[in-house]
Amino acid sequence: MKLRQNATTALALVAGLLFLSPVLYSIWMSFQTAQSYYRGGFEFSLGNYGTAVTKFNFARYLVNSIIVSGMVTLVGLAVSTTAAFAFARFDFKGRDLLFGITVATLMIPSHITLIPNYLTLARVGLLDTYAGLILPAISNGFAAFFLRQYIRGIPRALDEAAYMDGARPLQVLWRVIVPISRPAIFSMGLYIFLGEWNNYIWPLVAVGKEDLYTLQLGLARLYSVNPGEGLIDWPLVMAASTITILPVLFGFFLVERHLVRGITMGAVK
Amino acid sequence: MSAIALRNVRKAYHGGPTVLHDLSMAIEAGEFIVIVGPSGCGKSTLLRLIAGLERADGGDIEIGGTRANDLPPQDRDIAMIFQNYALYPHMSVRENIAFGLELRGVPKRERNARAESVAGMLQLDPYLERKPGALSGGQRQRVAMGRAMARKSSIFLMDEPLSNLDNALRIAMRTEVKELHRQLGATMVYVTHDQTEALSLADRIAVMKDGHLLQFDTPEAIYDRPAHRFVAGFLGVPPMNFLSAKAVPGYSGPEGLTIGLRPEHLSIHAGEPAANGLGVRLLLSEMTGATVILHCESAAGRITLNCARKDMPQGSDALWVNLELSHALYFDEDGKRVELS
Numbered sequence: 001m002k003l004r005q006n007a008t009t010a011l012a013l014v015a016g017l018l019f020l021s022p023v024l025y026s027i028w029m030s031f032q033t034a035q036s037y038y039r040g041g042f043e044f045s046l047g048n049y050g051t052a053v054t055k056f057n058f059a060r061y062l063v064n065s066i067i068v069s070g071m072v073t074l075v076g077l078a079v080s081t082t083a084a085f086a087f088a089r090f091d092f093k094g095r096d097l098l099f100g101i102t103v104a105t106l107m108i109p110s111h112i113t114l115i116p117n118y119l120t121l122a123r124v125g126l127l128d129t130y131a132g133l134i135l136p137a138i139s140n141g142f143a144a145f146f147l148r149q150y151i152r153g154i155p156r157a158l159d160e161a162a163y164m165d166g167a168r169p170l171q172v173l174w175r176v177i178v179p180i181s182r183p184a185i186f187s188m189g190l191y192i193f194l195g196e197w198n199n200y201i202w203p204l205v206a207v208g209k210e211d212l213y214t215l216q217l218g219l220a221r222l223y224s225v226n227p228g229e230g231l232i233d234w235p236l237v238m239a240a241s242t243i244t245i246l247p248v249l250f251g252f253f254l255v256e257r258h259l260v261r262g263i264t265m266g267a268v269k
Numbered sequence: 270m271s272a273i274a275l276r277n278v279r280k281a282y283h284g285g286p287t288v289l290h291d292l293s294m295a296i297e298a299g300e301f302i303v304i305v306g307p308s309g310c311g312k313s314t315l316l317r318l319i320a321g322l323e324r325a326d327g328g329d330i331e332i333g334g335t336r337a338n339d340l341p342p343q344d345r346d347i348a349m350i351f352q353n354y355a356l357y358p359h360m361s362v363r364e365n366i367a368f369g370l371e372l373r374g375v376p377k378r379e380r381n382a383r384a385e386s387v388a389g390m391l392q393l394d395p396y397l398e399r400k401p402g403a404l405s406g407g408q409r410q411r412v413a414m415g416r417a418m419a420r421k422s423s424i425f426l427m428d429e430p431l432s433n434l435d436n437a438l439r440i441a442m443r444t445e446v447k448e449l450h451r452q453l454g455a456t457m458v459y460v461t462h463d464q465t466e467a468l469s470l471a472d473r474i475a476v477m478k479d480g481h482l483l484q485f486d487t488p489e490a491i492y493d494r495p496a497h498r499f500v501a502g503f504l505g506v507p508p509m510n511f512l513s514a515k516a517v518p519g520y521s522g523p524e525g526l527t528i529g530l531r532p533e534h535l536s537i538h539a540g541e542p543a544a545n546g547l548g549v550r551l552l553l554s555e556m557t558g559a560t561v562i563l564h565c566e567s568a569a570g571r572i573t574l575n576c577a578r579k580d581m582p583q584g585s586d587a588l589w590v591n592l593e594l595s596h597a598l599y600f601d602e603d604g605k606r607v608e609l610s
């Protein structure tokens with residue numbers, strides 16, 4: 001018994017390290033100079049970070065990424081939670097059709113919507129703006145679907161109790177449904193945030209101005225920066241990558257405790 | 270003006286079968302009304318129509334003299350206690366009780382004072398900061414009552430509020446509900462399928478079956494003069510006995526009637542039957558304490574009656590039951606009660 005537990009722990013550790021190793025390796029690599037990397041030695045240096053921030057404007061990209069991913073997450077959650085509440089709780093004409101269409105959007109690859117979205121934003125003059133980066137991403141069929149399923153699992157009697165207490169529908173949503181759905185909403189938020197944080201294609205298409213670049217665009221640009229002799233400056237790329245993943249890791253630890261927790265317990269018998 | 274008036278109210282869920290048929294009743298302010306009936310007869314539906322949680326498909330619902338059919342629940346100022354309590358799991362007991370006040374913009378200090386006084390009345394003071402998940406069933410039930418009380422609504426609706434409690438607690442809470450009604454003076458509509466609760470709590474009882482209101486009257490009238498065989502059989506333990514009249518000695522009325530006699534109007538004896546005595550065979554006896562419930566078989570049908578333990582007939586002599594026919598009720602083939610002149 002004890003032995004088996006130890007074996008399981010060891011296995012989990014090995015698996016964890018295996019998954020983590022590319023990340024650890026790239027962080028390690030980011031702390032050396034390009035010269036020593038290509039010579040095969042190790043020479044500690046923080047220079048890559050300095051270069052990324054000063055020469056390649058990564059601080060700006062970081063801020064842009066936070067603004068874009070943050071807004072996409074917040075607005076996207078607001079939209080999909082409200083939609084999910086409506087789908088889960090209200091009887092209205094065409095509800096099931098609308099929900100079907102919402103779910104069907106999950107089956108459309110994003111590349112198909114790329115050009116229509118581009119043309120739409122070009123027409124309304126939103127290319128090269130934050131709004132142009134944010135707006136197309138806020139409607140999220142999967143989030144609406146996922147949250148609807150979760151809300152359907154919350155006893156309707158709680159809504160009804162709130163209505164009897166004098167609540168309006170949006171108060172029921174905000175004061176009863178949202179707090180109870182917190183684990184689902186946080187999970188969905190993390191999912192949306194990561195998806196947007198790693199989004200490359202849309203910012204590439206929608207943005208030309210360098211000061212609207214997100215981290216992913218900035219990263220891609222680094223591949224064309226040569227330390228000489230046609231080589232890529234990998235340690236610089238790794239430093240920039242570390243800048244890219246650290247906020248995400250930090251954010252994850254921040255919301256992690258909200259993610260999975262059954263708090264409906266005790267609501268109804 | 271009635272506190273609640275229903276006129277020919279009809280309800281069918283999503284075009285399904287009709288679950289309430291042309292139901293009419295008027296409830297006066299301050300009355301304690303109990304709605305009883307077997308499971309599925311439409312009690313909850315009726316309550317939810319009054320609450321505004323469902324819409325009527327026909328008829329009128331008036332609350333406080335104004336038509337309320339189209340009024341959403343939040344505008345009816347009615348408090349409701351749900352069968353499963355429906356406490357907000359993410360809020361403390363204090364917040365649960367005060368939520369309705371908060372929604373109405375009552376200042377925090379006043380809300381707290383009110384929540385505390387309500388909690389005091391219900392002996393919930395030690396649990397004010399707890400979440401519902403950390404309370405026992407009886408405590409949750411009290412919180413649900415507290416939540417309804419905090420707002421001082423003039424109408425309380427309760428849907429089988431005690432049915433999830435164990436027996437001892439249920440009896441204790443029954444007294445408290447009655448006391449609460451006395452203190453608050455509010456109009457209460459209380460749904461139960463428990464006939465003892467109905468008889469002990471109600472000013473008036475509404476007996477329902479299959480979406481029809483069979484009788485709406487005082488407990489005494491319902492018990493002594495039930496309008497329908499179903500009503501007669503539903504209230505009273507052990508239930509009323511129904512005997513086929515033609516097999517009852519001493520009966521000389523019209524054909525085809527059923528005689529209803531409550532157990533307290535029967536007595537069992539040993540030996541040869543007296544005039545109007547009905548010979549029986551004892552099937553089963555249930556000890557309940559001071560009395561024994563006897564289940565017998567007779568030519569006129571099954572008979573259940575109470576017997577004090579000291580009066581139990583001894584030995585294996587023939588048994589007979591004395592029928593106090595002056596208390597008999599008569600029902601026709603449709604179950605309607607008829608008067609014999």
Ligand SMILES: Nc1ncnc2c1ncn2[C@@H]1O[C@H](COP(=O)(O)OP(=O)(O)O)[C@@H](O)[C@H]1O
Binds near residue numbers: 306307310311315
């Ligand atoms: N939401 C609903 N949709 C469809 N049918 C329902 C719904 N609620 C109740 N019913 C039906 O209506 C009838 C009355 O139910 P209900 O009012 O809950 O009875 P009771 O409370 O007396 O047990 C039952 O036949 C039940 O199946």
Ligand SMILES: [Mg+2]
Binds near residue numbers: 428
């Ligand atoms: Mg019910």
